[in-house]
Amino acid sequence: MTDTKNAQTLYDRLWSDHVVARGQQGRDLLYIDRHILHEVSTPQSFELLRENHLEVRRPETQLAVPDHAVPTRDRGAGIREELARRQVALLEANCRAFGIEYIPLTDERQGIVHVIAPEQGFTIPGITIVCGDSHTATHGAFGALAFGIGASECGTQMATQCLWQTRAKTMRVTFTGALPAHVTTKDMILALIGRIGASGGSGYALEFAGEAVRAASMEARMTLCNMAIEAGSRVGLVAPDDTTIAYLDGRPRAPQGRSWDQAVAHWRTLRSDDEAFEREVEIDAAALAPQVTYGTSPDQVIGVDETVPEASRHTMDYMGLNVGQPLAGLPVDYAFIGSCTNSRIEDLRAAAALIRGRTVAPGVTAMVVPGSTMVKRQAEAEGLDKLFTAAGFEWHEAGCSLCVAMNGDRVPEGKRSISTSNRNFEGRQGAGARTHLASPAMVCAAALAGRIVDVRKEHVS
Incomplete structure (x- = not known):
């Protein structure tokens, strides 16, 4: 039995392994192994470097890709929105100037930062990894200490490979x-x-x-x-195990040969x-049922077989709901399968399994946006794209799409969306849009029915 006085969590071990200097009031200077960049959060970061006449300390530990502002339809026509076009062009120019690897829209590795980094083996257990995006916690699934940072911290990390952080x-x-x-x-x-x-x-x-x-x-x-x-x-963290190791084996940036064996031995100690x-x-x-949000925060959530509980009048008015109303049966206008939360091949397979010759209900705009070009290619190799399009779903290029509504994909005011994304905040999917969060299968089932339904009753095993 472990001595409780010396007991450590995985988080404690990862933190201690990366402390460069101890600070005061729980703040330590951490060494940051890897940094992923996208076009929206880094313009100020590169300006910080220029203004202070700084170089990127270790360019090989940085990886950049455009994802948030990029169009996911008609990509061959280029980026029509001026701000998005400038952001993507600026990221590419900054990466070229500072020697950082940049994955362009035309590259088969392009996609959402939190999808492509694991695909490439850039994310591995035991490291610290940051990004100017709050959902960087995704990478903790590998037993990595991963967290989102601000624009100035992105610049500091590039220049010094270190950040002051407060221990949790x-x-x-x-x-x-x-x-x-x-x-x-x-x-x-x-x-x-x-x-x-x-x-x-x-x-x-x-x-x-x-x-x-x-x-x-x-x-x-x-x-x-x-x-x-x-x-x-x-x-968010999950300790690495055989599932982790099997996923990473053979990935382009994962350790190889003897280094792989040494890495695996270390990962098993985490x-x-x-x-x-x-x-x-x-x-x-x-005991869990499929979950659906009813309000404007992810914690306003219930089982699909429950009724809407009390919430503020403002929330109820915004969502167009009443206390005691069932969510099942509520009509939807949009259905979105995508985002860094649920856009991987497993998610697309789960949704496609429900189609079975059915079509999207009249009046529903349904879209599937793979999280990366590699996911898209794999789905197409399996014929999932044909299943979706035959059923009336739009099949898009990789990107953040309707999760952030800053790339041409938006839900109109007052319309109701059921979405696999991570946030249902007011205006998140478009000004005045009403968003319900759910799993890929739940979203697909709603698109086919034209209303929120219990996938357990819709799914035929």
Whole structure:
């Protein structure tokens, strides 16, 4: 049994392994192994370098790709929106000037930062990895200490490879039991956020554990960690295991040969001591129903078979709902499968499995946006694109698309969207848009029915 006095969590180990200097009041200078960049959060970062006459300390640890502002349809026509066009061009020019590898829109590796970095093996266990995006917590699924940073911190990291950070407390979230059929890790994380609230994880690093987590694929674990930020935490973690190692084996940037064997041996040591956590939360995964949000925050969520609880009048008016109203049966206008939360091949397969010759309901705009060009190519090789398009779904190029509504894809005011993305804030998918978050299968089922439905009743095994 571990001495409780010396017990450590995975977060503690990762943090200690990267401390360069101890500061005051829990702040330490951390060495940052890797940095991923996109076009929206980095213009000021490069200006910081120029203004201070600084170079990028280790360009080989940086990887850049445009994703947020890029169009996902008619890409051959170029970027029509001027701001987006300037942002993408500026990222490319800055990367060229500072010697950073840039993945252009025409590259088969292009896609959303939090999808492509794991695909390329740029994300591996045991490292620190940052990005100017709050959903960088995604990479914690690999047992990496990953978190979002601000624009000035992006510049500081490029120049020094270090950042001052405040150490968090630790919380273990254990999902006991096995997930029922047609319930997913998206439902798990939404249920957690509903339980502890949108600020329940504030000041904590979350580690996900339990039978349902161990059984999850890497794609599913990335979904889980992606939304740790929606619970108020900057960090979500899953300890690396055989599933992690199998996913990374052979990836372009993963260690090779003898280095691979040494890396795997180290990764297997990245574990938490049971006695080390400062807070424990337990959820019975076997009892979960498919989750759907009803309000304007991810913690305003219920099972699809429940009715809308009390919320502020403003929230109810914005969403056009009433207390006590069932969500099942609520008509939808838009259905979006995509975003850094649910746009991987596993997500697309889960949605496509529901089609079975059915078509999108009249009046519903349904779109599928793969998270990367590699996901898109794989889906096309499996014929998923033909299934979707034959059913009336739009099939897009890779990018953030309707998750952020800054790239030509928007939900009109007053229209209702069911979405696999991570945020349902007011205006997130367009000014006045009403967004319900759910899993890929739930979104597909709603698109086909024209209303929110319980996928467990729609799905034929």
